[in-house]
Amino acid sequence: MEKTIEIDGRPVTFRATAAIPRLYRLRFHRDIMQDMAFMRKEILKAQKEKKSVPVDILTVFENVAFLMAKHADPSLEANTVEEWLETFSSFSIYTVFPVISELWLENIRTLVEAKKKQGR
Numbered sequence: 001m002e003k004t005i006e007i008d009g010r011p012v013t014f015r016a017t018a019a020i021p022r023l024y025r026l027r028f029h030r031d032i033m034q035d036m037a038f039m040r041k042e043i044l045k046a047q048k049e050k051k052s053v054p055v056d057i058l059t060v061f062e063n064v065a066f067l068m069a070k071h072a073d074p075s076l077e078a079n080t081v082e083e084w085l086e087t088f089s090s091f092s093i094y095t096v097f098p099v100i101s102e103l104w105l106e107n108i109r110t111l112v113e114a115k116k117k118q119g120r
Contacts, residue, residue: 001106002072003099008088014065014096015072016103023071028063035060036104043097053093065096068103 004013024032042057053061066081078084085091 001103005099008090012069013072014068014100014103016107024067061093064100068100
């Protein structure tokens with residue numbers, strides 16, 4: 001699953017496949033399943049309460065966004081989250097999060113459906 005959006009005046013493609021959980025675990029030593037669920041909850045809570053998103057959630061968000069962008073375009077010159085973020089003058093969590101969340105949920109739905117069909 002891929003989706004391209006405009007960030008800071010240029011197209012950025014994000015990709016989610018079955019490889020993302022493994023890539024995330026290898027690069028960040030964390031479980032993307034838990035991080036995505038927690039991040040979604042905290043971002044929605046911050047929006048509802050009109051508060052800032054906690055810094056630890058921003059870090060998780062930036063990690064996931066970078067990984068999905070790098071997965072979509074392995075030729076990206078940036079090799080770290082920081083290098084990638086430096087290429088933007090602005091980067092809104094409220095613009096990007098819905099995209100990566102949608103890709104993630106679609107990816108999970110595809111995996112669950114495939115698993116159910118195998119058991120027949």
